[in-house]
Amino acid sequence: MSTSVVRGVGLTPEILDRLREIVGAEHVLTTDGDVEPFSRDATPLFRARPDAVVLPATTAEVADVLRLATETGTPVVPRGGGSNLAAGTVAERGGIVLVLTRMTVVQEVSADELLAVVQAGVTTSTLADAASARGLLYPPDPGSRTVSTVGGNVATCAGGLRGLKYGVTRNYVLGLEVVLPTGEVIRTGGRLWKDVAGYDLTRLLTGSEGTLGVITEVTVGLLPMPETSRTGIAYFDSLADAGRAVTAIIAGGTLPATLEFLDRACIGAVEDFAHLGLDRDAGALLLFGDDGSPRDVVESLDRMAAACTANGARGIELATDVAGSEDLLAARRCSLPALSRLAPVTMLEDVTVPRPQIARMVDDIEEIARRHDVVCATFGHAGDGNLHPTIVFDADDHDARRRAEAAFDEVFGRAIALGGTITGEHGVGAAKLPWLAQRLGADQLALLRRVKAAFDPAGILNPGKLGS
């Protein structure tokens, strides 16, 4: 195993001077110490030293930086909150890490038009709070919402805990301001819910993981805030049982806002942090929730509780109020970091299968983990068929790491065989690139590369990641 840090290509003093002219000297970081905090994101085991970190404040500055980068062949890696789980912000080819966190203006929240316009560096929760202050809902709520930026959410097409009923980020992006790698500033979409003039570049850029353009401003659609929301939990003997309950709930005609599950190891880790009195002896926990009018919510929760009971739930608890519901959701959001209490390296995956296959996939993951002798805890957005099997091990246990990688290789294969995908929401980045061809096939991958080349002829934007 190599111990060398991937080093950058090195930037000439002229390039650095021009960068300083563009954004101001204090917003160009180059020393070892200054760039170190930007050498990784939330992905374990990936790190690379950027040659420089540049923090622009305006779209015009972003455009100047990108024009310079294309002219000089300098790699540029966009970065928002750095909560990425696929090493998408790691500057593996060196160059510039372009950090958007200084662009934090909420430009507009319109209750008349049901939309908001924000700069890319606004955090997801800031946007949600601004909407909520006007009685509006911004539904996408990734677990990382207090850290992640709206630009990063669009770049990864982030999902969240409400995906089942409300969809994911792409369902709310109406328009983007994007700087192309060659420096042009374009506006895709706009304030319209209907607009079919031209290819849907807004959707193409949503989930493009910083490889096609740098998003500087986002227009999102909002919904009226539901009157109330409520959650409950059901305990099961196994995750597969919980998976079957999910299938039954949806087959029964309910499309609730939230259906999340945790296995026994996750319950223990979350309980260690959140102290909510969760049942550590249960094999699995299903968190179900819905929103709407008080009557609809009560009915929906009752129906879900009944479906759980019919499918072998060993206990059901309903949150008594909105605050209690928020506690349960907050606990679910912290599953991943809480799991690191088991062992320091948490290798988390993101496979997604068609909903009816979820119990089967869960069983398969457990079987694969057993065979490779790894400690694997699984949680996920059950309602979306989106699973986060997480293998934990000690940093210096090289053999465990090798076994983990072998196990995940099989997990990906199994997911694809069941009609699923290698990543549901975290993205391909550098971490999942080796499996992309398996998922897309040669022809589609070749098309992806041609699209990439059309946007980015010099190949400077996030090289070595998705599509490049």
Add this chain to the structure above:
Amino acid sequence: MTASQDRAPVDVSLGLFDQDLLAACISCGFCLPACPTYQLTLDERSSPRGRITLMRAVDSGRLPADDPTVLEQSSYCLGCRACEPVCPAGVQYGALLEQWRDLTWSGARTPPVAAALRAGMRMTPALAAAGRVRGAARTTGRARGDGVQLMLGCVERSLFPGVSQAVTRLLPGIEVPSGQGCCGALHAHSGGSTEGHHLAERLGEALPGTILTTAGGCAAHLVNVLGRDRVHELSEHLVDVWSASEAPALTDVRVGGRRARVALQDSCHLRNGLGTSAQPRDLVARVADYVELPSAGACCGGAGTYSLLRPDDAAAVVAPKLDEVESLDLDYLVVVNPVCQRQLVTALRRRGSRVRVVHLAELLALALPT
């Protein structure tokens, strides 16, 4: 076969930090919104996650301990530990910071103010004299046994002697042993963790019973060294004994003919280190109208020696809080730590505010029947 194997650099530790503590962080970023220096700068370098990444680089020798960014960030950190309770992974940032400052503030790199304070706090007789001159609670002779014993904090006895006096009125007959030195919290937080631990142990010998402290910062440090069962912070203690035995008949604290409006500023280490936040609120509400300061749990910028070492940054940290205090139409702002008291008294006075800053003990003493 694998994506990461040949790219992922594996750190080899030089053993400068406790490996288990350092390994616990998974860089999820959940701590960023809680960190005052990140909120002020929105700069990853000034975030808990960024700082832990820097510590790791130092630990593996990729960065020298005297790298300018490493020095600056270890000093810019308030040490408020707001990053701890929000961390789902259970990262013990406070302990890591002590180890970091041991490296960055050692020898010639120790900031002169910190060195001077560390030296000053070492001298028990000088502390005792300062306290006597200022009128802190009288000592009751050598410790007599293993009952509850009031600790006279070293900052407090010289700056706010009224606090220990108020305690002796709230808890008549409380033992105040002589021969007390400093607890060493200040040393532990400013590059002298070994000495800080020795001082705590020595104080534990001078006060062999349950140590009662009026300072959240001292409480957290003493718990760390001596164990939870040896230490009672004042609000914890009062809520305990006043529910077990007869509480004194407290009257309302009144201002201008009505019940006083009182807010609380948490002590960071009491709240984030020991998880104590309900008790001081409960006590205030017994004698006045309690008003929650929206930023009550956020650092005031006092932060041990911080306001002396980095006055401009301390002022930037406290500024939004002062606006809040002024907007709430308060009579008193209650603190549970002398460093907060000093910081807020000074900052509010500079603003010409009429809100009075008092220690919890002082507020409660106002409610004792005369």
